[in-house]
Amino acid sequence: MDLKKKYERPVITKNYSGLMNKMGSATLTPPKTEICSVPVKRLVEQYGSPLFVMSEAGIRQNQKNFLRIFKTRYPKVQFAWSYKTNYLSAVCSVFHSEGSWAEVVSEFEYDRARKLGIKGNQIIFNGPDKNRQSLKKAISENSKIHIDHFDELFDIIDITNELDISADVAIRVNMDTGVYPKWDRFGFNFENGEAWNAIKRIVAQKNLNLVGLHTHIGTYMMTADAYRIAAKKLASLFMDIKKEYDIQLEYIDLGGGFASHNTLIGQYLPAEELVPSIEQYADAITSGIYDVQMRPDEMPMLILETGRALVDNTGYLISSVIANKRLSDGRRAIIIDAGVNILFTGFWYKHKISVAQDSGYHTEEATIYGPLCMNIDCIRESIILPTLNRGDQLVIEYAGAYDVTQWMQFITLRPNIVMIMSDGSVELIRKAESLDYIMQQELIPEKFQKK
Amino acid sequence: MKYHIPESLAISDSGFLFFARTGETFTLNQIGKEIIRLMQEGLSLDSISTKLIETYDVDEITLQKDLHDFITQLQLHKLVEEQ
Ligand SMILES: Cc1ncc(COP(=O)(O)O)c(C=O)c1O
Numbered sequence: 001m002d003l004k005k006k007y008e009r010p011v012i013t014k015n016y017s018g019l020m021n022k023m024g025s026a027t028l029t030p031p032k033t034e035i036c037s038v039p040v041k042r043l044v045e046q047y048g049s050p051l052f053v054m055s056e057a058g059i060r061q062n063q064k065n066f067l068r069i070f071k072t073r074y075p076k077v078q079f080a081w082s083y084k085t086n087y088l089s090a091v092c093s094v095f096h097s098e099g100s101w102a103e104v105v106s107e108f109e110y111d112r113a114r115k116l117g118i119k120g121n122q123i124i125f126n127g128p129d130k131n132r133q134s135l136k137k138a139i140s141e142n143s144k145i146h147i148d149h150f151d152e153l154f155d156i157i158d159i160t161n162e163l164d165i166s167a168d169v170a171i172r173v174n175m176d177t178g179v180y181p182k183w184d185r186f187g188f189n190f191e192n193g194e195a196w197n198a199i200k201r202i203v204a205q206k207n208l209n210l211v212g213l214h215t216h217i218g219t220y221m222m223t224a225d226a227y228r229i230a231a232k233k234l235a236s237l238f239m240d241i242k243k244e245y246d247i248q249l250e251y252i253d254l255g256g257g258f259a260s261h262n263t264l265i266g267q268y269l270p271a272e273e274l275v276p277s278i279e280q281y282a283d284a285i286t287s288g289i290y291d292v293q294m295r296p297d298e299m300p301m302l303i304l305e306t307g308r309a310l311v312d313n314t315g316y317l318i319s320s321v322i323a324n325k326r327l328s329d330g331r332r333a334i335i336i337d338a339g340v341n342i343l344f345t346g347f348w349y350k351h352k353i354s355v356a357q358d359s360g361y362h363t364e365e366a367t368i369y370g371p372l373c374m375n376i377d378c379i380r381e382s383i384i385l386p387t388l389n390r391g392d393q394l395v396i397e398y399a400g401a402y403d404v405t406q407w408m409q410f411i412t413l414r415p416n417i418v419m420i421m422s423d424g425s426v427e428l429i430r431k432a433e434s435l436d437y438i439m440q441q442e443l444i445p446e447k448f449q450k451k
Numbered sequence: 452m453k454y455h456i457p458e459s460l461a462i463s464d465s466g467f468l469f470f471a472r473t474g475e476t477f478t479l480n481q482i483g484k485e486i487i488r489l490m491q492e493g494l495s496l497d498s499i500s501t502k503l504i505e506t507y508d509v510d511e512i513t514l515q516k517d518l519h520d521f522i523t524q525l526q527l528h529k530l531v532e533e534q
Contacts, residue, residue, distance in 0.1 A: 007509035010483035010521040012468070014528060015476040326520060330527045362466075362480035387480065390513070 008360045009324065009387040032354040032395045035316050036420040040356040040393050043418065048432065049320040049393065050338040052404060052417040054086075056094055058314030060422065063098040066310060069278050073286040076301040080124045082256050083109040085307030085401050086315070090419050090429035092116055095310075103305040107134035114141070124253070124305070126172065126214070128152075128186060135159055139167040146170045146214045146253070148187055153198060160207035170212035170253065171198050175233050177217050177226035186216070190233050196240075203245050210247060213237055216255025216305065220264070224276040224284040230254060231288025238300055239292055253303035254285055260312035262349040262398040278309065308401035315400025317343055318356065321392045322371060332366040334385070336394060339370025339377045342414060343396060344406040346370075346379050353379075356393035359386035368394075372411060404430070409438065452496045454522065454531040462487055470530060477528065482507070483521060490531070496522075 033040055036055050043051060063079065070077040080103035081095035087109060092102070093116060102113035105127030113123050120141030128148045130138070135152075136159055138145055147153050147169055160167050172187030173195045188195040202210045213234050217226055234252045241247050259275035267274060276284075289302070319338035327333050340346045353368070363384045370377040379396075388394075407414060413433040418426050459471035466479040468487070479487065482503070489499045500514055507514075525531040 004508040005506055007507040007513075008480060008482055009517045010480065010486050012477050012479050012483050012521065012524050012528070012530075015478055324517075324520065326523060330524060360480050362478065362483075 007389070008362070009389060011362055011364055011387050013362075013364050030354070031356060031358055032397075033356055033358070035318075035395065037424060038420055038426060040318055040395060043426065044318060044320065044393060046426070047416045047418055047428065049318060050336075050342065050415045051318045052342075052399065052415065052430075053316040053318060054088070054091060054311075054400060054417065054419045054429065055314045055316075056419055057422045058400075059091065059094045059311060060098060062310045062314065063095060063100065066278055066304075066306060067099075069282045070286075070302070070304065073282050074289070074302050075296070075299065078251070078301055078303045080122075080253075080303055080305050081310075082305045082307035083112065084405055085256075086311050087112055087405055088417065088429055089116060090427070091311070101303075107131065107137075110134060110138060110143070121168070124214075124303070126216075126305075130155075132159065136163070139163070140165060142168060144168050144170060144211060146172050146212075147198070147202075148172050150198070153201060156208065157205055160205075164207075166207045166209055168209050168211045169202060170210070170214050170249075170251075171195060171202070172214045172216070173234065173237065175215065175217070175230060177229040177233075179218060179221065179223060179226045181218075183216070183218050187214070190237070195237065199237075199241060203241075203247065210241070210249065212249050212251040212253055212300070212303070214253040214255065214303075217257060219257045220259045220275075220308070221257045221281075222259060222275055224280040226284075227254065227281055228284040228288040228291075231285045232291045235289045235292035235294070235300075239294060242298070248298060249300055251301040251303050252289070253305065256305040256307045256309075258306055258309035260308045260398065260401065262308075262312055262345070262351060265348055265350055267350070311400035312398045313400065315398070315403065317396040317399040317403070319394050319396060321388045321390055321394070323390065324388065327367070332364050333369060334366050334388060335369050335371060336379065337371050338379070338396070339372040339410075340379065341370070341372060341377075341408045341410040341412070343370070343379060343399065343403055344408070345399070345401070345403050349398070350380065351399065352397040353383060353385075354395050354397065355386060355388065356395050359388065359392075362387060409433065413438065453493070453534045454490050454496070454525075455534050456487060456491045456531060460487075460530060468530075470528075473529075475528070477530075486518070486521065487525075 035053050080101040082103045101122040102118045103124045104110045104113055120143040123143040125138045125143050126146045173190050174184045174187045175190035188198045202208050215230050217230050238249055258281050261271045263271040319336040322337055323335045325333040363386050366385050368379040370379055416432045417430040419429045420426055462468045466484045468477040
């Protein structure tokens with residue numbers, strides 16, 4: 001057999017003085033040929049492309065690390081896994097086995113947690129839309145109901161009276177933490193006294209046990225200091241309740257919102273250099289609590305509902321090159337088989353994208369498009385990549401948060417999701433959709449049915 | 452089909468291309484450099500493809516497509532003239 005040379009597409013790039021050396025600009029990231037020691041090629045051969053890959057070891061490592069960072073600063077810490085961030089059963093199971101409770105924002109998510117065997121009293125039920133049926137279920141299963149508005153409070157009073165049972169409740173508090181936009185559409189406002197009003201009403205009800213205070217000040221928070229302000233306000237409310245009503249609440253819940261290391265579109269510097277570390281967030285929260293005078297034995301449990309910062313870097317999307325193209329002005333375009341329908345976070349993140357095979361040193365600027373027949377389907381406006389052949393793979397990193405919950409089926413079927421287990425084996429954790437699976441929900445009116 | 456490479460175009464072994472007529476410089480990868488060299492020797496596009504298929508691990512369709520794209524780039528930068 002004659003040994004032929006490895007082929008690479010011929011390319012020429014113009015040099016602009018001062019910007020590039022004679023090698024063209026360097027490949028920015030080395031090829032990512034393996035995910036958790038499993039070859040990308042093998043994953044694609046076995047499970048197809050595109051393919052989402054989650055790492056069990058990655059999730060465990062993050063959760064252990066976060067827990068350690070908080071526990072070394074505060075005595076009582078409990079994480080509650082934010083289901084909306086990634087509610088795949090396998091993913092939730094890893095978090096639960098690390099000791100996390102469930103944080104849910106809909107009946108759908110509530111039922112998912114129950115199906116995984118999570119006890120009601122370890123489910124935090126958040127969100128503005130809790131219908132009567134879900135409230136009845138959650139109250140009788142003893143879950144922690146975080147009340148969002150007065151209408152919900154009256155529903156709960158009504159239900160507990162009707163069923164003659166009691167409910168464990170907290171209120172969601174919104175507040176000014178110095179950051180904009182203010183998330184004041186959720187919960188009761190701190191500064192204008194609305195939160196205190198809600199508390200007064202709750203403690204006057206014989207069937208309601210006020211057990212905690214909750215806030216979630218925003219997502220991808222770029223400043224840790226906002227958490228210090230939030231923690232201090234919640235802790236002072238906690239002490240006010242103690243003084244006024246002699247009620248010792250079980251916990252204060254600071255919600256989620258820590259930034260992950262995914263870089264936002266429009267951010268010039270990589271996220272690692274811009275966003276606070278988890279230690280900084282933890283310092284801010286705990287110093288905010290310590291700012292309020294309380295005895296060690298009366299300190300409440302601190303609950304955290306961290307989402308994206310715990311899973312973003314444990315998920316990958318493998319995608320393959322469908323075609324190489326030139327735009328009308330000669331710019332290079334690459335079409336890949338994963339679009340914004342499955343990489344929903346591509347709308348606001350500049351994900352780290354690496355090639356999955358060794359390629360030449362020659363790089364060229366390119367735009368990456370998805371396969372959808374829509375102009376909005378752009379995965380990356382501009383990226384420096386080596387030449388790629390049809391069928392080559394790219395690995396899109398930091399795809400663990402919100403993609404597999406906010407994705408859309410649109411004009412195609414959603415792909416397989418696998419988990420690389422801690423022992424290196426690979427398990428399918430969500431099967432690719434089939435046409436039958438999608439169409440079984442549809443009904444064809446009699447008169448359109450083919451006889 | 453044959454393409455003419457202007458006299459005032461020089462390439463180094465490392466793939467650095469200098470176009471004296473405009474003062475522009477370009478960077479080529481290994482195979483791109485080889486193609487320009489073959490064009491300078493006066494080979495037709497067909498003979499260039501045959502040569503490349505002999506040396507590289509590539510099928511004809513892929514190569515034709517990539518060659519076409521490459522030549523479009525050269526034309527865009529006015530580095531070749533069709534003969
Ligand atoms: C109430 C609540 N808790 C937790 C989270 C998780 O947030 P993040 O993924 O920003 O940590 C969210 C997300 O919006 C939320 O609304």
